[in-house]
Every structure is written in C-alpha cells, then in structure tokens.
Amino acid sequence: MKLANVTVIGGQWGDEGKGKIVDWLASRADVVVRFQGGHNAGHTLVVGNQTYKLSLLPSGIVGGTLSVIGNGVVLDPWALRDEIGRLREQGVEIGPDKLQIADTCPLILPFHRDLDALREDASGAGKIGTTRRGIGPAYEDKVGRRAIRVCDLAHLGELGPQLDRICAHHDALRAGFGQPGIDREALLRELGEVAETVLPYARPVWKTLHEARARGRRILFEGAQGVLLDVDHGTYPFVTSSNTVAGTAAAGTGLGPSAAGFVLGIVKAYTTRVGSGPFPTELEDAVGQRLGERGHEFGTVTGRKRRCGWFDAVLVRQSMAVAGVTGIALTKLDVLDGLDEIRICTGYGLRGETLDHLPAHAADQAAVEPIYEAMPGWPESTAGARSWRQLPAQAIKYIRRIEELIACPVALVSTSPEREDTILVRDPFAH
Numbered sequence: 326m327k328l329a330n331v332t333v334i335g336g337q338w339g340d341e342g343k344g345k346i347v348d349w350l351a352s353r354a355d356v357v358v359r360f361q362g363g364h365n366a367g368h369t370l371v372v373g374n375q376t377y378k379l380s381l382l383p384s385g386i387v388g389g390t391l392s393v394i395g396n397g398v399v400l401d402p403w404a405l406r407d408e409i410g411r412l413r414e415q416g417v418e419i420g421p422d423k424l425q426i427a428d429t430c431p432l433i434l435p436f437h438r439d440l441d442a443l444r445e446d447a448s449g450a451g452k453i454g455t456t457r458r459g460i461g462p463a464y465e466d467k468v469g470r471r472a473i474r475v476c477d478l479a480h481l482g483e484l485g486p487q488l489d490r491i492c493a494h495h496d497a498l499r500a501g502f503g504q505p506g507i508d509r510e511a512l513l514r515e516l517g518e519v520a521e522t523v524l525p526y527a528r529p530v531w532k533t534l535h536e537a538r539a540r541g542r543r544i545l546f547e548g549a550q551g552v553l554l555d556v557d558h559g560t561y562p563f564v565t566s567s568n569t570v571a572g573t574a575a576a577g578t579g580l581g582p583s584a585a586g587f588v589l590g591i592v593k594a595y596t597t598r599v600g601s602g603p604f605p606t607e608l609e610d611a612v613g614q615r616l617g618e619r620g621h622e623f624g625t626v627t628g629r630k631r632r633c634g635w636f637d638a639v640l641v642r643q644s645m646a647v648a649g650v651t652g653i654a655l656t657k658l659d660v661l662d663g664l665d666e667i668r669i670c671t672g673y674g675l676r677g678e679t680l681d682h683l684p685a686h687a688a689d690q691a692a693v694e695p696i697y698e699a700m701p702g703w704p705e706s707t708a709g710a711r712s713w714r715q716l717p718a719q720a721i722k723y724i725r726r727i728e729e730l731i732a733c734p735v736a737l738v739s740t741s742p743e744r745e746d747t748i749l750v751r752d753p754f755a756h
C-alpha cells in the first residue's frame with residue numbers, strides 16, 4: 326500500500342462541506358497546507374465541547390499538525406493576528422513549531438478591503454457579492470507586481486519606493502471614489518506593529534515541504550472555495566480571484582505538479598451558491614427553502630443565506646474534468662431525505678440547442694435552461710449511515726447515477742456533520 330498526499334478541493338461553488346472531510350484527513354496527515362484564497366474561506370471545527378472558527382489558518386492547527394500557509398494565499402496580517410489570538414483564548418497556542426507562512430505571501434492591506442467594499446457598493450445589481458475582505462484587490466496587486474509581501478515586513482525601513490508605487494496606484498483609484506489618499510505614516514506604523522506577529526512564522530516553506538516529501542511525510546493540501554469560483558474555469562466574472570483547481574496546490578506552495586497526489590473533490594448532494602452569478606438549477610420555491618433549512622445553508626464568513634438548487638451534473642462533470650479530480654466525497658446526502666422526487670440536471674437547453682457543458686459567456690450562462698431527469702426520493706433517514714447497508718436502495722441509486730453522470734467515482738459519502746458518520750469507499754491516503 327502506497328501512502329500518498331491528498332489535495333482537497335471544492336467541486337461546486339464552495340461550502341460543499343470541505344471542513345468535516347479536511348478535519349478527518351488532517352488528523353491523519355503530517356502537514357496541512359493552504360495554497361490559495363485567504364480569509365474569505367471559513368470553517369467551524371468542533372472538538373469535544375469546544376467550537377473553533379478558522380478562516381485563514383489550515384485545519385491541522387487545532388490538532389497540532391504542522392500547518393503551512395503557502396505563497397498562493399493572500400494574507401491579511403491583522404486577520405491572522407486576530408485568529409491566532411482567538412485560538413489562544415481557547416487554549417490553542419500557535420508557535421512557529423506549528424505554523425509556517427511563506428515569506429513570499431502577498432499581504433492584504435487595509436486599502437484592499439476599502440477598495441473591495443467601494444467597488445461592490447458602486448456596482449449595484451452588477452455586484453459580485455464578494456466577502457469584502459480585500460481578496461480580489463490584493464491578488465490584482467500581486468500580478469501587477471506592486472504587492473507588499475511577508476518578507477517585506479523584515480525590511481520596513483527600505484519599503485519607501487515600493488510603498489510609493491502601490492500608494493500611487495491606490496490613491497488614483499480612491500480619488501475616483503471620492504476617498505482620501507492613503508496615510509503612509511499610519512500604514513507603516515501599523516505594519517511595524519503587526520510584523521511582530523507575522524515574522525516569527527515566516528519561512529521559505531517550499532523547503533519545508535520538499536523536506537517533508539523527501540522524508541515520505543503525508544501532506545494534505547487544503548483548497549478553499551470551489552472550482553466554479555475559479556478565476557479561469559468558473560462562472561466569470563462571478564468568481565473569486567484565485568485558481569481553485571488542484572494544480573494550484575503546486576504553484577501555490579512551491580512543489581511540482583506530482584505532489585498533489587489523490588485529488589479529492591468535495592461535492593454536495595445538491596447545489597448551493599453564495600453571492601451573485603448564474604445558477605442554472607436554482608430553486609426559488611418550497612423545495613429550495615427546504616434544502617436551505619435542512620442543510621443550514623448560511624455562510625460561515627458573512628452569515629449570508631445561500632441560494633439552493635438541484636444537483637447539476639453538467640457543472641460537476643466539468644469541474645471534475647478541469648480540476649483533475651481522482652474521486653469525490655459526496656456530502657449532505659441526508660438533506661435530501663424525505664423528498665418524493667429528486668431531480669438531477671443532465672444537460673442544458675440554450676436557444677434550441679442542447680449543451681453538455683457550461684458555455685463561457687456570462688449571458689449564455691445566465692440563459693441556459695436545465696434539462697432534468699427525475700428519480701424517486703427515499704422516505705427513510707440516511708443521517709448517520711456508516712456503511713452502504715445502512716442506506717436505502719433509492720439513495721444508493723442516486724449516488725450511483727451521480728458517479729455515472731460526472732464520470733468520477735465516489736471515495737467517501739458523508740451522512741452528518743459528525744466525523745464518524747462517513748462511508749469510506751476508497752481511502753484517499755492509501756491509493
């Protein structure tokens with residue numbers, strides 16, 4: 326049996342229930358690594374009678390597994406300080422032996438947050454519905470080669486020309502929104518203060534990860550958001566600003582493409598989306614309402630109500646293909662318990678044509694009509710099932726049909742938020 330790395334990614338629009346699966350895998354990994362996104366992600370960890378909320382820190386942190394924030398993440402140092410502080414109050418001490426942060430990580434600065442909110446407020450109906458955490462503007466500055474990075478915090482005395490560049494860019498944008506320019510003295514002072522928190526963790530993490538690989542350590546790459554929010558492959562422009570596919574695990578950490586190992590796509594047994602953008606199988610009726618209520622579909626980070634709809638096999642098939650998924654974890658099956666009929670979208674109609682994929686243009690994406698096939702539901706409860714034998718025959722048929730339609734096998738089925746309520750079909754670490 327060969328032990329491999331595992332990369333976990335979301336197969337839909339985020340919120341697929343990655344948290345529970347990642348926690349389960351993290352307890353068996355030697356290193357847990359975030360490689361994209363930032364504190365727009367969010368998940369709640371329940372250990373014993375304590376509840377921990379994580380946004381930026383990798384999931385291994387509470388259990389004491391070495392946790393790494395890779396270069397592909399955009400890091401808000403104040404959000405990091407607050408998250409570390411909150412965990413410390415709950416008795417979790419986070420020293421540099423437990424957490425390493427890539428010294429090449431670009432920083433999210435206060436004016437990134439301002440710009441995110443200013444743009445959203447000015448966009449009216451066309452807004453993206455971002456988390457307003459400054460994620461997009463920080464990535465723009467990274468590729469615009471203006472970013473201030475973690476390593477710069479150790480050289481604040483030499484930051485002048487870099488600060489001139491980034492401030493000139495943002496002052497012009499801010500002026501367009503009628504906002505005052507950036508107070509550089511205050512920014513430098515605040516950076517100086519927060520540097521004390523960040524710098525002890527700063528490392529060339531690519532080295533740590535290469536050494537871990539060389540010693541045969543198991544690495545868990547923890548993706549955030551989902552493939553349909555990927556800046557290239559998602560429902561552009563209603564996407565996040567990073568690549569959420571498994572390939573980012575390599576570029577976002579400094580490991581080669583073979584490091585990803587088993588790519589586990591987390592897929593919800595129905596569909597949800599937060600924020601704006603096309604959603605072909607959205608249900609704005611009593612069934613949608615029921616899915617939202619039974620599935621507790623409210624955002625962890627922003628508390629927003631999630632939009633709900635039927636399982637869209639067209640989208641998931643596409644996600645599995647573009648992300649290179651090896652097997653899926655199907656989550657929240659129990660939310661479908663008790664429905665008379667369940668529908669699966671198997672194709673789209675667009676102006677008299679039938680499509681087997683999502684078209685690229687936003688207007689076409691908004692115009693596609695789902696083509697459904699219907700299956701009988703199951704009256705029994707699947708909640709808490711831990712083996713196939715505990716599932717109703719109709720639920721097994723639903724899972725098998727999904728596998729067939731998305732052309733990807735099921736590795737795990739999750740039947741409740743409890744860690745043990747999982748049907749393990751194929752162990753991602755041992756493949």
Ligand code: IMP
Binds near residue numbers: 456549599
């Ligand atoms: P941003 O990542 O804050 O720029 O938001 C861009 C889009 O991604 C919005 O539709 C957000 O609702 C969505 N988004 C960002 N992070 C998450 C997440 O962790 N779960 C679900 N949706 C997310």
